Amino acid sequence: xxxxxxxxxxxxxxxxxxxxxxxxxxxxxxxxxxxxxxxxxxxxxxxxxxxxxxxxxxxxxxxxxxxxxxxxxxxxxxxxxxxxxxxxxxxxxxxxxxxxxxxxxxxxxxxxxxxxxxxxxxxxxxxxxxxxxxxxxxxxxxxxxxxxxxxxxxxxxxxxxxxxxxxxxxxxxxxxxxxxxxxxxxxxxxxxxxxxxxxxxxxxxxxxxxxxxxxxxxxxxxxxxxxxxxxxxxxxxxxxxxxxxxxxxxxxxxxxxxxxxxxxxxxxxxxxxxxxxxxxxxxxxxxxxxxxxxxxxxxxxxxxxxxxxxxxxxxxxxxxxxxxxxxxxxxxxxxxxxxxxxxxxxxxxxxxxxxxxxxxxxxxxxxxxxxxxxxxxxxxxxxxxxxxxxxxxxxxxxxxxxxxxxxxxxxxxxxxxxxxxxxxxxxxxxxxxxxxxxxxxxxxxxxxxxxxxxxxxxxxx
Amino acid sequence: xxxxxxxxxxxxxxxxxxxxxxxxxxxxxxxxxxxxxxxxxxxxxxxxxxxxxxxxxxxxxxxxxxxxxxxxxxxxxxxxxxxxxxxxxxxxxxxxxxxxxxxxxxxxxxxxxxxxxxxxxxxxxxxxxxxxxxxxxxxxxxxxxxxxxxxxxxxxxxxxxxxxxxxxxxxxxxxxxxxxxxxxxxxxxxxxxxxxxxxxxxxxxxxxxxxxxxxxxxxxxxxxxxxxxxxxxxxxxxxxxxxxxxxxxxxxxxxxxxxxxxxxxxxxxxxxxxxxxxxxxxxxxxxxxxxxxxxxxxxxxxxxxxxxxxxxxxxxxxxxxxxxxxxxxxxxxxxxxxxxxxxxxxxxxxxxxxxxxxxxxxxxxxxxxxxxxxxxxxxxxxxxxxxxxxxxxxxxxxxxxxxxxxxxxxxxxxxxxxxxxxxxxxxxxxxxxxxxxxxxxxxxxxxxxxxxxxxxxxxxx
Numbered sequence: 041x042x043x044x045x046x047x048x049x050x051x052x053x054x055x056x057x058x059x060x061x062x063x064x065x066x067x068x069x070x071x072x073x074x075x076x077x078x079x080x081x082x083x084x085x086x087x088x089x090x091x092x093x094x095x096x097x098x099x100x101x102x103x104x105x106x107x108x109x110x111x112x113x114x115x116x117x118x119x120x121x122x123x124x125x126x127x128x129x130x131x132x133x134x135x136x137x138x139x140x141x142x143x144x145x146x147x148x149x150x151x152x153x154x155x156x157x158x159x160x161x162x163x164x165x166x167x168x169x170x171x172x173x174x175x176x177x178x179x180x181x182x183x184x185x186x187x188x189x190x191x192x193x194x195x196x197x198x199x200x201x202x203x204x205x206x207x208x209x210x211x212x213x214x215x216x217x218x219x220x221x222x223x224x225x226x227x228x229x230x231x232x233x234x235x236x237x238x239x240x241x242x243x244x245x246x247x248x249x250x251x252x253x254x255x256x257x258x259x260x261x262x263x264x265x266x267x268x269x270x271x272x273x274x275x276x277x278x279x280x281x282x283x284x285x286x287x288x289x290x291x292x293x294x295x296x297x298x299x300x301x302x303x304x305x306x307x308x309x310x311x312x313x314x315x316x317x318x319x320x321x322x323x324x325x326x327x328x329x330x331x332x333x334x335x336x337x338x339x340x341x342x343x344x345x346x347x348x349x350x351x352x353x354x355x356x357x358x359x360x361x362x363x364x365x366x367x368x369x370x371x372x373x374x375x376x377x378x379x380x381x382x383x384x385x386x387x388x389x390x391x392x393x394x395x396x397x398x399x400x401x402x403x404x405x406x407x408x409x410x411x412x413x414x415x416x417x418x419x420x421x422x423x424x425x426x427x428x429x430x431x432x433x434x435x436x437x438x439x440x441x442x443x444x445x446x447x448x449x450x451x452x453x454x455x456x457x458x459x460x461x462x463x464x465x466x467x468x469x470x471x472x473x474x475x476x477x478x479x480x481x482x483x484x485x486x487x488x489x490x491x492x493x494x495x496x497x498x499x500x501x
Numbered sequence: 502x503x504x505x506x507x508x509x510x511x512x513x514x515x516x517x518x519x520x521x522x523x524x525x526x527x528x529x530x531x532x533x534x535x536x537x538x539x540x541x542x543x544x545x546x547x548x549x550x551x552x553x554x555x556x557x558x559x560x561x562x563x564x565x566x567x568x569x570x571x572x573x574x575x576x577x578x579x580x581x582x583x584x585x586x587x588x589x590x591x592x593x594x595x596x597x598x599x600x601x602x603x604x605x606x607x608x609x610x611x612x613x614x615x616x617x618x619x620x621x622x623x624x625x626x627x628x629x630x631x632x633x634x635x636x637x638x639x640x641x642x643x644x645x646x647x648x649x650x651x652x653x654x655x656x657x658x659x660x661x662x663x664x665x666x667x668x669x670x671x672x673x674x675x676x677x678x679x680x681x682x683x684x685x686x687x688x689x690x691x692x693x694x695x696x697x698x699x700x701x702x703x704x705x706x707x708x709x710x711x712x713x714x715x716x717x718x719x720x721x722x723x724x725x726x727x728x729x730x731x732x733x734x735x736x737x738x739x740x741x742x743x744x745x746x747x748x749x750x751x752x753x754x755x756x757x758x759x760x761x762x763x764x765x766x767x768x769x770x771x772x773x774x775x776x777x778x779x780x781x782x783x784x785x786x787x788x789x790x791x792x793x794x795x796x797x798x799x800x801x802x803x804x805x806x807x808x809x810x811x812x813x814x815x816x817x818x819x820x821x822x823x824x825x826x827x828x829x830x831x832x833x834x835x836x837x838x839x840x841x842x843x844x845x846x847x848x849x850x851x852x853x854x855x856x857x858x859x860x861x862x863x864x865x866x867x868x869x870x871x872x873x874x875x876x877x878x879x880x881x882x883x884x885x886x887x888x889x890x891x892x893x894x895x896x897x898x899x900x901x902x903x904x905x906x907x908x909x910x911x912x913x914x915x916x917x918x919x920x921x922x923x924x925x926x927x928x929x930x931x932x933x934x935x936x937x938x939x940x941x942x943x944x945x946x947x948x949x950x951x952x953x954x955x956x957x958x959x960x961x962x
Binding site (some may be wrong): 083084085098101102103104106107108110111113114115120121122123124140141143145177178179182189190193194196197198233234236237238239240449450452453456457460464466468469470471472473 | 544545546559562563564565567568569571572574575576581582583584585601602604606638639640643650651654655657658659694695697698699700701910911913914917918921925927929930931932933934
């Protein structure tokens with residue numbers, strides 16, 4: 041589509057920040073555009089975040105949900121993938137600064153798409169993160185895999201009933217889809233996969249608590265489906281505590297404030313945080329240089345065309361953007377990415393032909409519905425006014441996730457992993473590394489704490 | 502099996518240290534013995550070490566070669582798996598001390614099997630390890646995966662031709678099976694899997710150097726096969742440097758001393774060490790308390806029955822033991838484990854019946870041969886006097902490795918991964934985590950080094 045003789049420098053330069061659903065879909069939708077795309081991301085992979093909980097609980101490998109972005113875009117000759125952590129966008133100079141292992145780079149753009157996503161939010165209590173990791177990256181998932189399985193391992197060796205109880209109590213904070221899926225999967229892991237493999241403890245005695253400050257499970261899916269999911273989780277053995285606000289998280293447990301104001305303590309070694317999100321700090325960076333506003337979650341309040349005030353060539357999509365009526369889910373990012381790519385294509389063609397492009401139509405989100413798996417064979421789904429639950433919702437979940445996974449091999453491998461897990465109760469990815477299991481980064485600190493406690497136990501078993 | 506009414510404490514207590522080929526096979530061979538087994542290991546998994554290089558180069562996932570030991574032994578009711586790092590064996594008190602996240606445990610034994618394996622040896626230059634990790638654990642493999650792929654990523658962003666060359670030069674030290682397999686796989690990764698996925702560099706220009714202080718490739722396999730492997734690697738593009746001794750390893754490369762005494766420098770960002778092994782320090786621990794001797798590699802010089810002098814109830818097997826004529830390979834450990842288990846079973850029966858057991862026959866190693874893959878479709882194998890190479894040796898390699906992999910699901914998953922890689926040139930496990938890619942543990946140090954260098958580069962691309 042390039043004119044004969046056009047060089048890269050002649051081309052309209054599109055820089056995309058982020059390789060998630062938004063960034064990747066924007067890049068792919070620009071496949072046939074006569075533009076020069078640079079996609080800069082912090083990770084080398086495109087992460088299929090909705091299945092991260094399955095990596096954390098040993099069902100699938102990280103490779104199945106995180107293929108390298110550059111291999112996905114290998115054949116798209118107008119796109120280049122660059123690894124780097126974007127530290128600053130300069131709206132005046134039209135450059136993006138990034139850093140990779142101490143080397144800094146500055147990349148100029150004509151059009152910029154910010155799709156850097158969101159991280160976990162601890163609502164101002166960032167010290168919770170150490171003892172209750174979030175579920176936002178492959179690293180998070182592997183860290184949690186190590187913590188979950190590591191808790192069982194430590195319990196097997198302990199002769200102290202209180203410590204064992206603490207180690208076998210798992211708390212998941214936040215009863216959205218990720219929290220519901222994590223709680224259900226930890227329970228199934230304990231009851232089915234690990235059953236019978238310990239001699240001193242019974243892993244099926246593991247106690248999984250799902251709690252939320254809100255009064256319902258899966259609030260965006262409505263009362264009926266929320267109650268169905270709740271009932272199903274309770275039947276599996278998950279304890280659900282609603283109207284329960286976390287006020288503190290430490291090494292040994294969490295402190296919770298109930299609706300009546302009473303504070304209580306849950307002793308638990310392994311905590312998972314899935315309670316809130318905080319958009320990429322790049323939103324704040326934009327706000328500091330323009331009339332752009334951000335909301336409390338750090339999301340950028342975009343124009344109807346997803347651009348920012350005063351900068352029609354700077355778009356913000358996905359979890360970084362606040363658009364009324366668009367949920368922070370994959371579909372919002374995918375549709376945003378395609379919408380913005382379409383504007384860029386249209387305007388590039390107009391430039392080519394020397395015509396004036398049509399005014400931009402505002403972004404319209406098409407609600408394809410939402411779903412969450414509760415356990416194997418069981419999911420809840422909402423599409424428009426229609427609500428489904430149980431086995432058929434689960435089948436729909438299975439099919440849709442397979443369709444959206446990138447790559448044929450990935451689909452086959454994931455299907456195989458699922459077959460193993462759903463049919464045999466085994467899980468193929470329970471390996472924990474020392475980096476995660478004992479958190480090599482944290483081990484010295486832990487040893488220090490432990491030494492001061494000096495809880496030398498006799499061999500419990 | 503157990504007498505009616507016998508309690509665990511009545512039973513003969515067998516403690517096994519290590520969950521590798523030796524420890525796992527010893528435990529499994531004691532399945533029907535009336536003994537109480539505790540297997541203590543530093544990792545939760547049994548590692549199929551011969552395929553570690555495939556994890557490092559993105560062919561298979563860690564779960565495929567490292568299933569949890571406790572799930573392998575789930576149905577073996579006389580065995581308990583315990584996670585812990587063994588710090589000391591007390592031969593007089595007959596106890597094993599171990600530590601798990603700061604908690605210390607002491608486990609008594611009647612019979613002890615040490616099968617703690619070996620780590621990488623840097624021949625007294627432990628500071629090499631930081632810049633040339635070994636290939637002994639899942640952590641090592643994932644770290645190397647991150648370094649190998651990370652080097653290409655950094656090269657894509659660099660505008661400095663010298664730095665790019667350094668980043669695209671990979672040095673594998675040690676031309677044994679692991680070194681040969683790593684060198685071949687890095688070359689195939691660059692030439693086939695990554696081909697066409699970069700815009701600023703050509704990954705097929707990556708330069709892989711395999712070097713060894715010895716004058717041959719794969720010395721234990723004999724001259725003929727060594728030359729075949731060498732020729733095949735060279736045809737693939739691997740540069741082989743023999744009689745080349747590494748005298749220094751640093752961040753930016755290695756220093757090599759050739760046979761004629763000249764020193765020369767190879768600039769290389771990513772180095773892999775597979776040059777030597779050092780047995781577990783527990784051998785030294787035994788030597789300090791008994792008449793046990795250890796060799797320079799830290800291996801225990803065992804009696805003909807694999808016990809140590811003066812302690813007929815303490816056995817050392819696998820890579821920790823030195824037995825004349827037994828190579829440090831899986832088969833040596835497997836056969837050692839089964840042999841020792843057999844002694845324990847025989848003597849347990851004799852105790853049960855109040856008879857005197859037969860004197861122990863010495864351990865005899867049955868050489869099942871050895872093999873190494875050089876590239877896809879190509880391997881070298883030696884069984885007794887017979888030597889094979891090429892496609893049929895590769896098929897034999899494929900079949901044997903599938904047979905020895907633990908678990909049906911693992912075999913299927915691995916076969917699928919291989920099909921993808923060998924038939925399509927794709928690889929399903931190229932995901933790198935931040936922990937590995939940027940070595941979270943090391944990043945601050947690197948940033949510091951980088952800041953002092955202040956090589957601010959313009960966007961190369």
